[in-house]
Amino acid sequence: MTTITIHINEKEYQVAPGKTILEVCRENDIEILTMCHLKGIMDVGACRLCLVEIEGVNRLLSACTTKVGANMIIRTDTERIKRYQRITTELFFAERNHVCSVCVANGKCELQQLGYKVGLDHIRYPFLYPQCEVDSSHPWYVMDHNRCIMCTRCVRVCNEVEGAHNWDVMNRGYQVRVISDFNTPWGESITCTSCGKCLHACPTGAIWPKAIVQGQLNKKPEIIEELMEKRAMKL
Amino acid sequence: MNRQELTNLRSLAIDKQQKYKHKICVCCGASCISSGAEAVLKKMQDEIKARGMDQEVEVIPTGCMGPCNQGPLVKHMPDNTIYQKITEENIAQIIQSQLIDKKPIEDILLFADSREKPFVNANEDPFFKKQLKIALKDCGELNPESIDDYLVHDGYQALSKVLFQQSPEEVIAEIKQSRLRGRGGAGYPTGLKWETVYKHVNDHKYVICNGDEGDPGAFMDRSVLEGNPHRVLEGMTIAGYAVGANKGYAYIRGEYPLAIKRFELAIKQARKLGVLGDHILGTDFNFDVEVRIGAGAFVCGEETALIASIEGKRGTPKPRPPFPAESGLWGKPTLINNVETMASIVPIINLGGEWYSDIGTPKSAGTKVFALAGKINYSGLIEVPMGTTLRQIVYEIGGGIQGDAPFKAAQTGGPSGGCIPAAHLDVRMDYEALVNLGSIMGSGGLIIMDDSSDMVDVARFFMEFCMDESCGKCVPCRVGTKMMHDLLQKICDNKANSNDLQRLEELAIYVKETSLCGLGGSAPNPLLSTLRHFREEYDQRISKPVVNSY
Ligand SMILES: Cc1cc2nc3c(=O)[nH]c(=O)nc-3n(C[C@H](O)[C@H](O)[C@H](O)COP(=O)(O)O)c2cc1C
Ligand code: SF4
Numbered sequence: 001m002t003t004i005t006i007h008i009n010e011k012e013y014q015v016a017p018g019k020t021i022l023e024v025c026r027e028n029d030i031e032i033l034t035m036c037h038l039k040g041i042m043d044v045g046a047c048r049l050c051l052v053e054i055e056g057v058n059r060l061l062s063a064c065t066t067k068v069g070a071n072m073i074i075r076t077d078t079e080r081i082k083r084y085q086r087i088t089t090e091l092f093f094a095e096r097n098h099v100c101s102v103c104v105a106n107g108k109c110e111l112q113q114l115g116y117k118v119g120l121d122h123i124r125y126p127f128l129y130p131q132c133e134v135d136s137s138h139p140w141y142v143m144d145h146n147r148c149i150m151c152t153r154c155v156r157v158c159n160e161v162e163g164a165h166n167w168d169v170m171n172r173g174y175q176v177r178v179i180s181d182f183n184t185p186w187g188e189s190i191t192c193t194s195c196g197k198c199l200h201a202c203p204t205g206a207i208w209p210k211a212i213v214q215g216q217l218n219k220k221p222e223i224i225e226e227l228m229e230k231r232a233m234k235l
Numbered sequence: 236m237n238r239q240e241l242t243n244l245r246s247l248a249i250d251k252q253q254k255y256k257h258k259i260c261v262c263c264g265a266s267c268i269s270s271g272a273e274a275v276l277k278k279m280q281d282e283i284k285a286r287g288m289d290q291e292v293e294v295i296p297t298g299c300m301g302p303c304n305q306g307p308l309v310k311h312m313p314d315n316t317i318y319q320k321i322t323e324e325n326i327a328q329i330i331q332s333q334l335i336d337k338k339p340i341e342d343i344l345l346f347a348d349s350r351e352k353p354f355v356n357a358n359e360d361p362f363f364k365k366q367l368k369i370a371l372k373d374c375g376e377l378n379p380e381s382i383d384d385y386l387v388h389d390g391y392q393a394l395s396k397v398l399f400q401q402s403p404e405e406v407i408a409e410i411k412q413s414r415l416r417g418r419g420g421a422g423y424p425t426g427l428k429w430e431t432v433y434k435h436v437n438d439h440k441y442v443i444c445n446g447d448e449g450d451p452g453a454f455m456d457r458s459v460l461e462g463n464p465h466r467v468l469e470g471m472t473i474a475g476y477a478v479g480a481n482k483g484y485a486y487i488r489g490e491y492p493l494a495i496k497r498f499e500l501a502i503k504q505a506r507k508l509g510v511l512g513d514h515i516l517g518t519d520f521n522f523d524v525e526v527r528i529g530a531g532a533f534v535c536g537e538e539t540a541l542i543a544s545i546e547g548k549r550g551t552p553k554p555r556p557p558f559p560a561e562s563g564l565w566g567k568p569t570l571i572n573n574v575e576t577m578a579s580i581v582p583i584i585n586l587g588g589e590w591y592s593d594i595g596t597p598k599s600a601g602t603k604v605f606a607l608a609g610k611i612n613y614s615g616l617i618e619v620p621m622g623t624t625l626r627q628i629v630y631e632i633g634g635g636i637q638g639d640a641p642f643k644a645a646q647t648g649g650p651s652g653g654c655i656p657a658a659h660l661d662v663r664m665d666y667e668a669l670v671n672l673g674s675i676m677g678s679g680g681l682i683i684m685d686d687s688s689d690m691v692d693v694a695r696f697f698m699e700f701c702m703d704e705s706c707g708k709c710v711p712c713r714v715g716t717k718m719m720h721d722l723l724q725k726i727c728d729n730k731a732n733s734n735d736l737q738r739l740e741e742l743a744i745y746v747k748e749t750s751l752c753g754l755g756g757s758a759p760n761p762l763l764s765t766l767r768h769f770r771e772e773y774d775q776r777i778s779k780p781v782v783n784s785y
């Protein structure tokens with residue numbers, strides 16, 4: 001197999017063309033922070049945590065959506081990137097109402113872990129405290145928009161893996177919301193199959209099964225990738 | 236229809252027009268219509284008919300003539316006399332004096348109420364004299380609903396020329412030689428873009444004309460689409476031939492019903508004539524165009540969002556690469572160009588790339604259309620060679636600032652641009668010069684501000700626009716514009732301290748560098764440029780920090 005040569009953080013790598021920068025970094029244990037990325041579904045480049053610097057490119061590019069190219073010189077660890085990761089994390093926390101101590105996902109939340117990773121000790125921006133709905137109309141599950149970070153992993157999993165397309169996005173700007181069908185209560189959805197994949201895909205405590213209390217949520221986001229691999233094998 | 240038949244048809248149309256001694260053009264651009272042009276047109280048509288003059292006087296509606304705040308406008312050809320602020324009461328007088336007695340009516344001539352001596356031939360008025368109309372050339376002189384009139388104005392000659400005399404490579408070489416750059420905002424070299432799409436081998440390729448025009452106050456593309464739709468259609472067809480596409484989409488925003496109507500009519504007429512559809516002018520080249528109507532989201536003007544919208548999806552941008560030239564509409568190589576870019580193709584083919592490249596500045600060839608607005612005496616639609624100074628635009632074309640107030644700043648590029656302060660009035664307006672001043676050319680919005688403008692509030696206004704129009708997909712733009720807006724509001728309310736300003740500046744750079752698409756990427760521009768040129772207005776409203784919370 002032909003390979004191409006790239007440099008990441010001043011080290012040389014021989015890699016297969018066609019892979020994304022994120023894939024290559026993960027294979028080589030180079031840390032890249034991600035949030036909207038989930039193995040098994042399409043990448044959208046929305047959270048901007050995975051931005052990297054590429055020599056000769058005047059913009060920062062998202063590692064999850066950018067393919068490696070021959071002789072690319074990539075930096076993942078500059079001061080600028082770290083500073084921006086911290087601001088992004090702060091904005092995530094300031095946007096909606098994240099109260100970890102009472103959350104079902106406490107201890108298992110990817111957002112919380114992100115906060116630890118970037119060394120977040122306080123947030124410099126005012127909290128927006130939006131009025132968000134908690135939709136508990138579904139017989140088994142709850143959707144709490146207060147904890148949603150709009151990564152759209154649930155939307156993509158439902159569409160691409162389950163094929164139901166119950167979830168979608170409405171509104172613009174900071175008023176965007178994930179919606180069920182055409183903005184009907186989840187319990188009244190005619191497309192939801194109650195498969196529960198969105199629960200596992202969600203990085204936070206926004207979607208959870210009823211009858212679970214603080215810190216008890218058990219998520220397996222990796223099952224999405226496993227499912228897709230098994231399907232591919234069957235072919 | 237073949238090439239010879241097109242020539243014959245054109246001769247017929249010319250003969251028919253030459254029968255008329257006079258042509259009365261009633262401007263039916265958006266602004267004139269809103270001040271009553273349609274009633275004027277109807278009255279003029281009725282009156283000419285009633286007097287039995289309809290064999291020698293042709294009365295037509297046209298697209299925008301330019302001096303929009305003087306409307307409704309009526310122009311007499313061949314004298315080139317323009318009358319302003321016309322109502323139904325003026326019609327009889329115009330017919331009697333201009334057409335029968337052959338005497339111009341001084342007190343309703345264009346700019347009669349503001350110039351000491353208004354001009355009988357409008358082309359001699361500085362408003363027009365300093366302009367060079369290429370993209371807008373026949374706008375305001377031809378009937379946009381008549382393909383015959385377009386043929387008289389050399390319509391479809393360029394298409395005929397490329398189909399019979401030039402290979403796609405030669406067309407692309409011509410466009411490259413012209414040094415035309417995209418007029419949609421970023422100024423990407425058009426020839427290079429065409430070549431990239433041409434080089435991607437695929438059975439299906441697409442051409443898209445971007446007529447979304449969401450900048451507040453902008454109406455350049457609207458005027459071209461309403462005033463000369465065939466010109467854009469012909470440009471798209473030539474583009475299709477050059478890049479190897481058989482299908483085109485004109486994406487026009489829903490707020491422009493007249494543009495949509497006229498463009499759809501143009502498509503119908505062109506199909507009927509055989510200059511659109513299968514076997515164009517008897518050749519093997521097939522190309523058809525459909526109109527897609529945008530729902531009015533600013534972000535849908537961004538190319539990847541626009542493509543998603545045509546595909547029937549939510550109009551949100553996608554990270555590039557891949558660029559549309561490689562993977563665009565339905566994953567196929569796609570050429571996407573702005574309306575004004577497309578409208579510049581026909582003259583370049585007709586007159587040559589070299590001719591076009593000689594106009595303008597070394598790095599920015601040709602002309603640029605601006606929507607001139609704000610505290611200026613003569614606002615409206617203008618087209619000037621690249622490199623025209625801001626001073627010429629404001630004082631010679633625009634007739635100076637209202638009430639002779641001092642010029643304070645000009646905002647270019649709308650919510651994605653920045654402001655140019657008085658110290659730089661002599662800047663030669665082209666892509667590079669504006670970027671050097673911290674602004675951008677953008678699509679051509681040009682708002683003139685006098686000394687009563689509050690620059691912090693200007694920044695807040697544009698930030699509010701970006702905050703509302705952010706698609707909400709990526710974090711920096713979705714949350715960052717909201718945070719920046721709130722901080723700007725706090726400064727406007729005199730409640731901010733220097734920590735707030737520091738945070739605002741840090742956020743601005745962050746949002747600019749990390750956003751997914753150009754909306755977020757340029758949303759901080761008005762803020763950054765007012766900070767650069769008018770920092771004292773921020774400082775005046777800021778108190779010292781109470782506690783340092785860093
Ligand atoms: C937020 C945003 C809005 C845009 N709106 C428009 C628009 O209304 N019309 C337009 O032609 N280009 C618009 N653009 C630029 C397009 O993405 C694209 O660059 C352009 O249509 C390419 O055509 P050109 O090369 O002829 O300029 C916009 C870009 C952004 C980021
Ligand atoms: S509910 Fe969860 S998975 Fe869905 S968008 Fe919100 S945070 Fe992401």
Ligand code: SF4
Pocket residue numbers: 534551552704705706707708709710712713750751752753754755756
């Ligand atoms: S920069 Fe703004 S408009 Fe563009 S993708 Fe991000 S949120 Fe959407």
Ligand code: FES
Pocket residue numbers: 033034035036037044045046047048049050051062063064065
């Ligand atoms: S993981 Fe790449 S942008 Fe979110």
